[in-house]
Every structure is written in structure tokens, then in C-alpha cells.
Amino acid sequence: MITAPGTGSSITFGSGYQLELIIAVIIIFGIFRGLSGRRYTRLRVLRTPVLYLVLTLIAIFLTSLPNIYAQLMILLLPVGIPLGVRFGKDVKFFSKDGVLYYKRSPTILLLWAVALVARTSLELFSFNSLLAIIVFNALLSFITGMLVGEAIHILRTDKEDALEQNKVTTGFSGSG
Numbered sequence: 001m002i003t004a005p006g007t008g009s010s011i012t013f014g015s016g017y018q019l020e021l022i023i024a025v026i027i028i029f030g031i032f033r034g035l036s037g038r039r040y041t042r043l044r045v046l047r048t049p050v051l052y053l054v055l056t057l058i059a060i061f062l063t064s065l066p067n068i069y070a071q072l073m074i075l076l077l078p079v080g081i082p083l084g085v086r087f088g089k090d091v092k093f094f095s096k097d098g099v100l101y102y103k104r105s106p107t108i109l110l111l112w113a114v115a116l117v118a119r120t121s122l123e124l125f126s127f128n129s130l131l132a133i134i135v136f137n138a139l140l141s142f143i144t145g146m147l148v149g150e151a152i153h154i155l156r157t158d159k160e161d162a163l164e165q166n167k168v169t170t171g172f173s174g175s176g
Contacts, residue, residue, distance in 0.1 A: 020120055023055065031113055034104035037094065045102075045154045049147040052112065053077070056144040059119055060137050069134050076141040077148070084108060084149020091154050093163050100159055108150050112143045 030048065038044055060073050090105035119136040121127070 020124065024117075024120070027055075027113065027116065031109050034109050035106055037096075037101040037103045040093070040100040040102045040159070042155065045151050048104075049144070049151045052144050052147050055116070056137075056140050059116075059140060063133055063137065065134065065137070069137075073134075073137050073141040076138055077145040080142040080145025080147075081149035081152065084146030084151075085153045086149075087146060088150035088153025088157075091150065091157070093157070093159055095163060100163075102154060105150055108143065108146050112140070112147060115139045115143050 030051075034048065056077075057074075060070050065073075087105045087108050090107060092103045094101050094103070115136060119133075119140055122129070122132055122136060
């Protein structure tokens with residue numbers, strides 16, 4: 001436990017390593033699925049950023065940071081959205097057996113994974129630097145905003161045009 005200077009607020013960490021390991025396995029599996037291709041549905045596109053948003057908020061609020069830091073990190077979420085829309089252009093659509101699939105932007109997924117691993121490592125190795133925790137939580141918030149922006153881009157993309165640009169001509173019917 002450490003205390004933030006002049007605030008009387010402390011940061012405490014739990015010993016839930018098993019939960020963190022389970023979350024890590026789920027995230028690693030999700031990253032590989034995102035990079036290799038997932039079946040396109042609006043729910044799947046929205047599920048990943050919503051899940052990561054929840055994990056980011058948990059990381060922010062479980063550390064018992066002073067309110068000003070938590071508020072700053074929450075404000076960083078929408079700041080990442082425009083950059084996520086831009087990197088969302090790296091998303092690829094393809095059709096397999098007449099079913100529409102998409103591959104997420106590797107840049108955004110890998111940035112988020114590295115930030116989460118770094119943030120979780122701080123906790124696992126009991127590195128109780130307030131500054132490091134604030135920096136990695138802020139980075140995680142910003143990149144989560146990028147994931148939301150990427151999802152917005154995916155949902156706005158005309159799937160038929162995307163398939164045509166990728167020179168994939170299979171039995172895509174245009175519904176999705």
C-alpha cells in the first residue's frame with residue numbers, strides 16, 4: 001500500500017492472481033481471434049470494446065486512486081476515439097463460405113495488450129509507484145478509447161465496398 005502525497009488516499013492491491021490469470025488467458029485468446037478474423041456481427045464488434053472498457057474502469061477504480069486522477073483517466077477515453085477511427089481503417093473484411101468476417105487493427109490490439117500487461121505486471125510484482133500506476137492507467141484509458149473508435153469505424157464501413165477493395169469476391173449477400 002502506498003499513499004498519494006498530500007491526499008491521504010492510498011493504493012491497495014488484492015491477491016487475486018487467479019482472476020488476473022483467467023482474464024489474461026481470455027484477452028490473449030481474444031487478441032488472436034481478432035487478428036486472425038472473427039465472424040462479423042454488430043454484437044461481436046461491440047462486445048470487445050465494451051469488455052475492454054469494463055476492464056479499464058476496473059483497473060482505474062480498484063487502485064483507489066485520488067478522484068482527480070480517476071477523473072483524468074476517464075476523460076482520456078473519448079480522447080482516443082478519433083485516433084481509433086483512423087487506425088480502424090486497418091480493419092480488413094473477408095468472406096469465407098459466404099459468411100462475412102473481419103480482422104481487427106493489429107496496431108490497436110497490440111498497443112492495448114502491451115499496456116494491460118504492463119499495468120498488470122505492476123500489480124503482480126508489487127511495484128507500488130504511484131506515478132507508474134497513473135501513467136499506465138492513463139495509457140490504458142486512451143487506448144481503450146481507440147478500441148471504441150475502431151468499433152465505430154467498423155460499424156460505419158460499407159461492407160460490400162470493403163470486400164471489393166480487398167478483392168474478395170465470394171458469396172457475400174450484403175446483410176450484416
